[in-house]
Amino acid sequence: MVNIIISPRVSAFLQEHKSRWGTKIVFVLQSHTDEPIHVLNLTHMIESPDYSGFSFRQVQQLLLNQSTIPQTDVVTLKQVDNELNRLIKLKAWRQSVEADCSDIDKTIQQLVSYRKETTRPNGTIKGFRSAVEREYQRHQKAIQRLLKKAKKDCPDAYAYIRNHLKSGIYFQWVTDDIDNKKFVFPTIQNKKKTTTTHRRC
Structure with missing residues (x-):
């Protein structure tokens, strides 16, 4: 020293x-x-x-x-996509009968935000x-x-x-x-x- x-x-x-x-x-x-x-x-x-x-x-x-720890996994993303598809169809039906869709819109926004936060624009999973x-x-x-x-x-x-x-x-x-x-x-x-x-x- x-x-x-x-x-x-x-x-x-x-x-x-x-x-x-x-x-x-x-x-x-x-x-x-x-x-x-x-x-x-x-x-x-x-x-x-x-x-x-x-x-x-x-x-x-x-x-x-x-090594980078992934923020999510393929199975979770698939579940998110399936739920989004279900909610979009449900929203379309509610709109056809002029029912309130605010609760569905909120859930859809949360799922979309989750996907955006955990994946890149090309769809690959982000890492911590x-x-x-x-x-x-x-x-x-x-x-x-x-x-x-x-x-x-x-x-x-x-x-x-x-x-x-x-x-x-x-x-x-x-x-x-x-x-x-x-x-x-x-x-x-x-x-x-x-x-x-x-x-x-």
């Missing part, structure tokens, strides 16, 4: 905001300078989850499994965000909030964090200043194309 020397003003700012998740990220990265830390490992280093009751194999699967993407977004937003606060209250801390913190699937605290030309603000891309290249906060 490299000894990190920072100005009193920066140190005071970080201590004042030590309870912030973004500051905790900074502290963990500073304690492992120049060491790339995976987003999931970073989470566990800040706030270790309770794995009591889990076997070692189960824990490994929880940490390593980045992977643990990696979720934690990346969590860390990135925390850092951005910290930077916003620092830019307002302590410009030195703002510059200090931006010049040393790299983010991506792996976060890293770099002892040498980061070359501004090599890093851009990170964005989450399609899961299948997510890059592991380090990017600047």
Whole structure:
């Protein structure tokens, strides 16, 4: 570990905001300078989850499994479609006898909304965000909030964090200043194309 020397003003700012998740990220990265830390490992280093009751194999699967969990299944969607067809026919009959259809309209809207929320325009099933993407977004937003606060209250801390913190699937605290030309603000891309290249906060 490299000894990190920072100005009193920066140190005071970080201590004042030590309870912030973004500051905790900074502290963990500073304690492992120049060491790339995976987003999931970073989470566990800040706030270790309770794995009591889990076997070692189960824990490994929880940490390593980045596959997407589907939001629904084919059987459920088929049931939804069948119910929609039934309700549409029932609504047509009610309209023919000039009966109230408000209850049917409400149910139809709920089923249509469910289908829209769980499937893509091409009909394929959506998946919940992977643990990696979720934690990346969590860390990135925390850092951005910290930077916003620092830019307002302590410009030195703002510059200090931006010049040393790299983010991506792996976060890293770099002892040498980061070359501004090599890093851009990170964005989450399609899961299948997510890059592991380090990017600047």
